[in-house]
Amino acid sequence: GAVVSQHPSRVICKSGTSVKIECRSLDFQATTMFWYRQFPKKSLMLMATSNEGSKATYEQGVEKDKFLINHASLTLSTLTVTSAHPEDSSFYICSARDPGTEYTEAFFGQGTRLTVV
């Protein structure tokens, strides 16, 4: 099946700094990628939909100036958490839709555990 690679898997940063998370589709072109956030024992919360070559679509309540998304190529989307604070600590997961598969299910990256201290 299609492979999505997310990096880094874990990151610890100081409060006030910015962190960039990368999401790559390795063997298919993903015109659309999704960024999720997941709190412990909770389900996935869609943050934004990233479209190649255009601005991301953010879900209600998600600060676009804090969570910067860039989808500059068909295989790479990045999420930058700017001026991170401890409450931003969470598990962030990206997914990509492979338009070439039979039912275009979403393939997920490995996830990034962000800890802001």
Added chain:
Amino acid sequence: GQNIDQPTEMTATEGAIVQINCTYQTSGFNGLFWYQQHAGEAPTFLSYNVLDGLEEKGRFSSFLSRSKGYSYLLLKELQMKDSASYLCAVRDSNYQLIWGAGTKLIIKP
């Protein structure tokens, strides 16, 4: 609003069979997915149903009834490694995935 319901937690015995139910109310329907998620890891795809009926894939089967807004995931011959959360997700009319909160499955020896 859109809603996906599944039990919070279930317990089963190694070697047994367990059925995890999912009911949904969404704006349109373009398929239902089941994912497995181990703690601290990203979800992995298990199954997809878009037509009514049963889809079997090895030890796992998934059933769908669109008229009832209902699906279940059936796991047979349970193994300890099946201990995980199982997420039900429905793709709505906008082709957006709506996620359930997940069912934590605990397997006991």
